[in-house]
Amino acid sequence: MFDSLSEGLQSAFKSLRGKGKLTEGNMREGLDIVQRSLLEADVSYPVVQEFMGHVNERAMGKKVLLSLRPEEELVRIVHSELVSILGPVDPSIHLKKEGPTIIMLCGLQGSGKTTTCGKLSQLLKEQNITPTLVAADLQRPAAIEQLKVVGEQVGVPVYTEPDNKNPVEVCKNGVAKAKADGSRVVILDTAGRLAIDEELMGELQRIDNKVGPDQVYLVVDGMTGQDAVNSADAFNKALELDGVIMTKLDGDARGGALLSVKHVTGVPIKFIGTGEHLDALEPFRPEGMAGRILQ
Numbered sequence: 001m002f003d004s005l006s007e008g009l010q011s012a013f014k015s016l017r018g019k020g021k022l023t024e025g026n027m028r029e030g031l032d033i034v035q036r037s038l039l040e041a042d043v044s045y046p047v048v049q050e051f052m053g054h055v056n057e058r059a060m061g062k063k064v065l066l067s068l069r070p071e072e073e074l075v076r077i078v079h080s081e082l083v084s085i086l087g088p089v090d091p092s093i094h095l096k097k098e099g100p101t102i103i104m105l106c107g108l109q110g111s112g113k114t115t116t117c118g119k120l121s122q123l124l125k126e127q128n129i130t131p132t133l134v135a136a137d138l139q140r141p142a143a144i145e146q147l148k149v150v151g152e153q154v155g156v157p158v159y160t161e162p163d164n165k166n167p168v169e170v171c172k173n174g175v176a177k178a179k180a181d182g183s184r185v186v187i188l189d190t191a192g193r194l195a196i197d198e199e200l201m202g203e204l205q206r207i208d209n210k211v212g213p214d215q216v217y218l219v220v221d222g223m224t225g226q227d228a229v230n231s232a233d234a235f236n237k238a239l240e241l242d243g244v245i246m247t248k249l250d251g252d253a254r255g256g257a258l259l260s261v262k263h264v265t266g267v268p269i270k271f272i273g274t275g276e277h278l279d280a281l282e283p284f285r286p287e288g289m290a291g292r293i294l295q
């Protein structure tokens with residue numbers, strides 16, 4: 001586990017070790033390093049404060065200072081706290097025994113919803129399930145075409161009604177068609193906006209109420225840091241979320257926003273997007289992410 005932390009943090013801890021026995025004083029120094037690292041990773045301040053509160057409590061216990069390798073014990077505590085906040089792990093898509101399971105993807109425009117529809121379809125196809133995609137993003141003119149292309153790439157049907165401006169009707173009709181075709185899964189690709197607004201939330205709430213998705217996943221862009229947290233908070237207040245998918249974690253982002261998003265929503269992080277290709281979706285693993293956040 002010690003190895004899973006990045007060089008920077010490891011060498012910082014090693015320098016503490018170089019000062020001889022870890023004392024309460026240099027333990028604080030170590031905790032400061034951890035705090036700085038979390039803030040640099042884009043974890044929001046209140047979350048960092050709460051997190052450090054827990055770590056402090058555990059680290060300042062006599063057991064740590066008396067342990068054979070106190071600095072490793074400190075790393076172990078930080079790591080296990082991170083893993084416990086980021087968990088529990090639940091990367092499976094829960095399917096109903098009968099009738100199609102309806103999955104609704106929501107999120108801001110550009111967060112990666114349409115791409116993620118394709119990625120989830122690919123994942124389901126690997127389990128011999130062919131989902132139906134429903135093009136319910138009627139805000140962006142190109143969105144329907146984009147979903148069609150994605151559907152063709154993966155080889156799954158895409159339900160569209162280009163002339164219907166009512167997303168609730170499109171979703172309902174899409175679900176009815178999927179049912180008639182015997183699809184086990186329907187994925188609704190809903191509209192986003194550049195920023196949260198009442199109209200967007202109203203539209204999503206109407207779909208939620210009238211179509212009754214079994215699972216609502218929020219798609220958030222991991223590159224947007226604090227904005228990801230604010231939008232997650234707003235979506236979580238408007239809809240009952242079942243999971244979060246964070247995209248664009250193939251870039252430089254250290255993924256600290258994930259910790260904050262998990263903290264504000266309280267729902268499991270299901271998957272992470274690690275590229276534009278349709279196979280770039282990974283089940284979320286808190287252990288790996290904890291190491292990445294603590295760079």
Ligand code: GDP
Nearest residue numbers: 109110111112113114115247248273274275276
């Ligand atoms: P939507 O507006 O929410 O439907 O977002 P799109 O699915 O159209 O995605 C917006 C942009 O982000 C596109 O250029 C995608 O190729 C890109 N994208 C989506 N997911 C990822 C990801 O995990 N990594 C990277 N690098 N790009 C992504």
